[in-house]
Amino acid sequence: MTDQIAFAHSVAEAVLHRFGPLTPPWQILAADLDTNVFPSPFLPTSVAVTLGNGRKPEIALYPLITDTETAVTELAGQIQDHVIESTGGLALPRCPGHQHPMTARVDNGTAYWLCPANPTHHREPIIPT
Numbered sequence: 001m002t003d004q005i006a007f008a009h010s011v012a013e014a015v016l017h018r019f020g021p022l023t024p025p026w027q028i029l030a031a032d033l034d035t036n037v038f039p040s041p042f043l044p045t046s047v048a049v050t051l052g053n054g055r056k057p058e059i060a061l062y063p064l065i066t067d068t069e070t071a072v073t074e075l076a077g078q079i080q081d082h083v084i085e086s087t088g089g090l091a092l093p094r095c096p097g098h099q100h101p102m103t104a105r106v107d108n109g110t111a112y113w114l115c116p117a118n119p120t121h122h123r124e125p126i127i128p129t
């Protein structure tokens with residue numbers, strides 16, 4: 001579980017880094033097992049990553065009950081939603097040469113940022129290699 005928490009934290013860091021400099025800057029405030037279900041007789045089903053830019057903290061979930069690549073896209077997509085909302089609708093991360101943001105999706109077993117209009121136009125791994 002500790003490994004999963006540390007991994008979810010590192011994914012959140014990579015996602016925030018990919019957005020570039022944000023004003024005000026976003027920070028990861030906490031990463032821990034989802035307290036909505038833990039402690040309880042059940043295993044926690046997510047790592048909750050708390051992050052924000054000095055205003056209201058937001059929560060993005062890294063699900064533990066799916067495969068790693070799907071969990072990475074879930075977390076990236078939730079962070080993206082929070083960041084876009086906080087910026088009033090900036091296209092982040094922007095698709096190169098297009099006006100829209102990229103979409104987090106699993107393709108061929110890897111978690112990518114993809115062009116939502118044409119996946120062959122641009123794609124890059126969410127976790128830089």
Ligand SMILES: [Zn+2]
Nearest residue numbers: 095098115116
């Ligand atoms: Zn595009």
